[in-house]
Amino acid sequence: MDTLRVLVTDDELGMRLGVTRTLRDFSVCVPDVSGNVTFSVDQAESGEEALEKIDRNPPDILLLDHKMPGISGLDVLDRLADRETDMLTIMITAYASIETAVAATKRGAYDFLAKPFTPDELKSTIRKAAARLILAKQARRLAEEKRRVRFEFIRVLGHELKAPLNAVAGYLDILHNHQLGDNLAVYDELITRSLTRMDGMRKLIADLLDLTQIESGEKNRELAQVDLAMAAASAIEAVAAQAAERTVTVELHSIGPLMISADAREIEIIFNNLLTNAIKYNRDGGRVDVALQQAGTKAEITVTDTGIGMSEEELKQLFGEFVRIRNDKTRHILGSGLGLSIVKKLALLYGGDVNVESHPDAGSTFTVTL
């Protein structure tokens, strides 16, 4: 729960006490922000005292009387003009003239209360100011969070790009120093391993480009009628060699065309990620079953494998960026850690989602609704 600090500046004690009393038990509910906002009120009986208090600890909302002995409300605004602050000033004035309003607004006042005002008028003005303050705070928090996520992404990406380079550099070093003697055949394994790491890096870069494409937004999407059955068939075709290598059988179960409005490239990305995962994390001689069906207004893609499966704990992390489930069974499997986060982002783009059911050593079923 947020508490906003209010400083009421007025030479009349009655006014200060009245505001304090009114706001003591007042709370505001700001839409989109969890919890109520309450207020703590401090008082100043002159412009000088207010400036002092603001200097020490600026309040969120300043209620400022215009006409006071000593410096006036407008003078206070003048002195505050150069300060960089989120503080909102509400002018209290007995003579609610256009001129005062204009003068105060020019000096940065946010709102007005004309004396005498009722507790309800005060509350409604404070409510408006509070909403504005809280939403501004919220926006700043979100911007900060976005920056942090971005930064984190780049940091991890840097690491993920460096790792294969280090590995390949290590192998080249060994080759360069002829460390394994003169038998060239011995070097084959080093070269194969280097190529594998470079393949992994290429896949990572391809995934990154996919991700960028998705995040670049609507303007680059080309929506057309896409037949999921045809898209699935051609995606299966594309991974045929990979499946054959692991002697994994991939089968499509569909009852004819299933048309949706989609970007063909995005559908290809979804199928490709689901299928390569289902093959990579399978057992030799296993199966992958792809099923398509209409589920209400949505299309549903189900990809089931007979692979290594995942534990509850592993499932929870699955859709994060750069998340790769690390255990004895996945050690030899290469991946960018971006595939499923891409599938998830795409599914959400279509107002759908991805669900997964999995049992260790039995297999996983991924269901994408679009």
Added chain:
Amino acid sequence: MTEIETKRTVLLVDDDEDFLFQHRLHLETAGFNVLVAHGTKEAEAILAQQRPDLAVIDVMMENPDAGFTLCHRIRKQDASIPVILVTSVNSETGLDFTLSTDEQRSWIKADAFLAKPIRFEQLMREIDRVFSRPAVKV
């Protein structure tokens, strides 16, 4: 003594296949016996059978601190086996791990700490240093 008996045995623990492959090669070329383990479980199975003269352990394996845990267990089991921790924890988390202050040495019970990527010469230097000084107290 025969040559075999004078060879020192190093246990290499890392889930990175390439790291294991390359450093096994380097260490063997440098005259060590090398045992490799892909994770904590494999390492513990090896340790139940034999006693290496040194363990070189990656910190981030099955989980982000698997290496610390393994190091701790080796210490409890046989405090005379020196342990060198290797990790990309610094570049992955931005945390700064070294063993340069007493405070750091007091909670990381390892003889040396190297940040990945490490060059083999660097590892050799640490290995020489570890073998030429008494083991850390637990």
